[in-house]
Amino acid sequence: xxxxxxxxxxxxxxxxxxxxxxxxxxxxxxxxxxxxxxxxxxxxxxxxxxxxxxxxxxxxxxxxxxxxxxxxxxxxxxxxxxxxxxxxxxxxxxxxxxxxxxxxxxxxxxxxxxxxxxxxxxxxxxxxxxxxxxxxxxxxxxxxxxxxxxxxxxxxxxxxxxxxxxxxxxxxxxxxxxxxxxxxxxxxxxxxxxxxxxxxxxxxxxxxxxxxxxxxxxxxxxxxxxxxxxxxx
Amino acid sequence: xxxxxxxxxxxxxxxxxxxxxxxxxxxxxxxxxxxxxxxxxxxxxxxxxxxxxxxxxxxxxxxxxxxxxxxxxxxxxxxxxxxxxxxxxxxxxxxxxxxxxxxxxxxxxxxxxxxxxxxxxxxxxxxxxxxxxxxxxxxxxxxxxxxxxxxxxxxxxxxxxxxxxxxxxxxxxxxxxxxxxxxxxxxxxxxxxxxxxxxxxxxxxxxxxxxxxxxxxxxxxxxxxxxxxxxxx
DNA sequence: GATTGTCGCAATGTTAACATTGCGACAAGT
DNA sequence: ACTTGTCGCAATGTTAACATTGCGACAATC
Numbered sequence: 001x002x003x004x005x006x007x008x009x010x011x012x013x014x015x016x017x018x019x020x021x022x023x024x025x026x027x028x029x030x031x032x033x034x035x036x037x038x039x040x041x042x043x044x045x046x047x048x049x050x051x052x053x054x055x056x057x058x059x060x061x062x063x064x065x066x067x068x069x070x071x072x073x074x075x076x077x078x079x080x081x082x083x084x085x086x087x088x089x090x091x092x093x094x095x096x097x098x099x100x101x102x103x104x105x106x107x108x109x110x111x112x113x114x115x116x117x118x119x120x121x122x123x124x125x126x127x128x129x130x131x132x133x134x135x136x137x138x139x140x141x142x143x144x145x146x147x148x149x150x151x152x153x154x155x156x157x158x159x160x161x162x163x164x165x166x167x168x169x170x171x172x173x174x175x176x177x178x179x180x181x182x183x184x185x186x187x188x189x190x191x192x193x194x195x196x197x198x199x200x201x202x203x204x205x206x207x208x209x210x211x212x213x214x215x216x217x218x219x220x221x222x223x224x225x226x227x228x229x230x231x232x233x
Numbered sequence: 234x235x236x237x238x239x240x241x242x243x244x245x246x247x248x249x250x251x252x253x254x255x256x257x258x259x260x261x262x263x264x265x266x267x268x269x270x271x272x273x274x275x276x277x278x279x280x281x282x283x284x285x286x287x288x289x290x291x292x293x294x295x296x297x298x299x300x301x302x303x304x305x306x307x308x309x310x311x312x313x314x315x316x317x318x319x320x321x322x323x324x325x326x327x328x329x330x331x332x333x334x335x336x337x338x339x340x341x342x343x344x345x346x347x348x349x350x351x352x353x354x355x356x357x358x359x360x361x362x363x364x365x366x367x368x369x370x371x372x373x374x375x376x377x378x379x380x381x382x383x384x385x386x387x388x389x390x391x392x393x394x395x396x397x398x399x400x401x402x403x404x405x406x407x408x409x410x411x412x413x414x415x416x417x418x419x420x421x422x423x424x425x426x427x428x429x430x431x432x433x434x435x436x437x438x439x440x441x442x443x444x445x446x447x448x449x450x451x452x453x454x455x456x457x458x459x460x461x462x463x464x465x466x
Numbered sequence: 467g468a469t470t471g472t473c474g475c476a477a478t479g480t481t482a483a484c485a486t487t488g489c490g491a492c493a494a495g496t
Numbered sequence: 497a498c499t500t501g502t503c504g505c506a507a508t509g510t511t512a513a514c515a516t517t518g519c520g521a522c523a524a525t526c
Binding site: 467468469470471472473474475476477478479480481482483484485486487488489490491492493494495496 | 497498499500501502503504505506507508509510511512513514515516517518519520521522523524525526
């Protein structure tokens with residue numbers, strides 16, 4: 001995600017838990033564990049050849065990203081996104097992106113903006129669908145990085161994986177639509193940010209989200225009452 | 234925090250990690266561990282008479298709340314809020330509260346609004362400063378609960394403890410100011426929400442934050458250069 | 467005297483065994 | 497046939513011992 005670029009970067013070691021979290025995350029995005037699937041600690045620890053400690057820690061971290069939900073003595077399962085969840089992600093993304101745009105316009109360096117533009121430009125070189133989605137997420141990562149707002153980045157990371165999951169579903173619904181719209185939109189977005197034009201960027205981001213939301217929310221999994229799903233936290 | 238009210242609530246057991254997290258959090262808010270203090274795993278596990286496992290898990294959870302920061306092989310320390318951190322909290326709160334107000338106006342039930350109003354009314358009955366701050370936080374909790382937006386609530390919880398820390402510092406700077414302004418503002422806020430007047434509520438929330446921000450950012454810890462010209466949100 | 471290399475301790479990271487819990491299967495009773 | 501009670505297993509929660517790492521102290525050298 002964000003690697004220090006330019007400076008040397010303090011070469012800190014990562015620990016097994018991070019490694020495990022990465023592997024499991026990629027497995028989920030790769031389709032090994034479908035939404036709703038159980039993630040058993042012993043199974044993972046055997047497969048990755050580590051003990052249950054780091055696996056537990058990794059699952060906790062994935063839970064923080066919303067990729068996994070777990071209940072007391074009932075283990076962890078891969079998050080499933082209901083229509084309501086998708087709506088929540090959409091509105092929360094909106095709030096965060098709005099702040100991000102303002103922060104970028106005010107505080108981003110030219111290097112930050114160049115990085116955003118470069119990722120937008122690179123989208124064409126995606127080999128397959130998964131890579132395309134990865135680039136999509138990377139673009140948004142770059143925007144949040146450019147905001148120079150640590151807590152905003154953390155808030156984004158708390159829904160990032162869920163958005164990834166969402167996009168994966170979306171591209172499966174209509175890959176063609178995705179490919180024809182997103183790269184261009186990203187380039188426009190990057191241009192508006194480089195020009196530090198907050199108004200234009202805000203409008204473009206709103207359209208960008210609306211587009212994504214409509215595709216999946218329209219024909220895909222629209223009707224489902226879903227009554228109430230709250231729980232205390 | 235959020236307690237099931239009305240319904241029975243599925244009586245789930247909590248596990249030691251949650252208990253430990255609560256105890257440590259209260260210890261921090263109670264001043265036992267000052268910002269910057271080290272939280273040693275063995276020390277905590279001895280004090281709370283549990284093993285290091287649950288303590289580790291609890292520290293991870295507190296890290297998710299931003300109350301604690303930890304680095305590889307260097308343990309956990311209580312978060313210290315720099316002026317820049319305060320600015321970040323302020324702007325992020327702004328983004329979240331804006332969404333919250335919209336969601337409340339659109340989706341909250343009358344019971345939700347009553348709960349908000351009741352907490353606002355109850356603020357006068359605070360015995361000491363700590364209780365006052367607790368009520369302050371509880372008010373905002375109620376607003377987010379009323380938004381009926383799970384992920385928004387989670388985003389709030391990711392900064393909630395830091396805001397708590399911030400308020401604790403603030404009330405120490407000028408308790409009188411706090412007491413004369415906040416309860417009234419909360420009541421106005423509750424009234425605007427009950428009237429489902431989004432515009433008024435938005436303005437009031439902005440003023441509410443600005444007030445808190447100015448008190449601490451002005452005379453308190455202002456002088457630090459910090460290289461940033463911070464926003465007006 | 468300042469610098470650099472080595473050593474040791476203290477704290478975290480990791481592991482594996484033990485305890486507890488929840489769920490489903492099976493059986494007995496109505 | 498449906499309900500109810502018991503049992504057993506499988507998975508998570510917890511614990512304590514072991515391994516690794518980073519930092520500071522001390523000493524040797526220039």
